[in-house]
Amino acid sequence: MAANAAVSSLERLLTRDGIITIAGLFALWALTCTYVVAGAGLGMSAWAMTQLALLPYQSGAMPASAMSSMPGMDMDSMAPAWDSGHWALMIAMWWTMMVAMMTPSAAPTILLYARVHRKAQFQGQLMATGRSTAAFVAGYFFVWLMFSIAATALHALLESAGIVPASTMGSQVRWLSGATLVVTGLYQLSPLKNTCLSHCRAPAQFLSRHWRPGSRGAFRLGLLHGGYCIGCCWMLMALLFVGGVMNLAWIAALSFLVLAEKVLAAGRWVGYCAGVVLVAWGALILLH
Secondary structure, three states: OHHHHHHHHHHHHHHHHHHHHHHHHHHHHHHHHHHHHOOOOOOOOHHHHHHHHHHHHOOOOOOHHHHHOOOOOOHHHHOOOOOHHHHHHHHHHHHHHHHHHHHHHHHHHHHHHHHHHHHHHHOOOOOOHHHHHHHHHHHHHHHHHHHHHHHHHHHHHHHHOOOOOOOOOOOOOHHHHHHHHHHHHHHHOOHHHHHHHHHHHOHHHHHHHHOOOHHHHHHHHHHHHHHHHHHHHHHHHHOHHHHOOOOHHHHHHHHHHHHHHHHOOOHHHHHHHHHHHHHHHHHHHHHO
């Protein structure tokens, strides 16, 4: 009886650990979303920056060049210099946004990892589940930190060249916007995209193939999974420079697309359809 009670108590503890993992992921997603919507420390809410980014697309709206000549609209002349503080702020903005966008689509793999680890722990084979799950998540988002540093460097280059203004953080060069859409669409249809997406869509197979014990193994596994996710999504993230880095409409659309590709049964076809639409959209921009 005592042994059965001990086993039952341990099972309840492990189930509660799964609930804690879900709650932790939700809290991480909610906090990062709140930070992004509040403006990520840039001095203006994301909603206000979204409205600025959407102005050129509204019926009857003036072009950006005309708006910049209006009193109070030349915000780019007051853009902060890219010193160490601004670099840190922009890296934090990009990383927070990547965490907010990728947490929903990464959650199934993270939860499956925690579940597999809980079963192994129940059999007395592994250390505490929470520590290893945290290491897996840390490895996954560390890769996205590296991506965010690279994206910030590109952001600084485009802003200094006058291609992406500080006010809207969206491309003002038609050929670049069109070319980015076309290249992203073609990448959606490429074998490399399909290879990376296959790993993200089959978390059980991925975990069984690359499993390593311990916190180091969990961190390594998170790094590897993050690498496949970046291979899947890096060109989609480049579209933020087209619609506006802090454009909430684009952030939401890309987040839903990434989630649909990874978790829906027809996710691969969703990606293919998105690729065709992006190529057609980019070609339309380039031809007109």
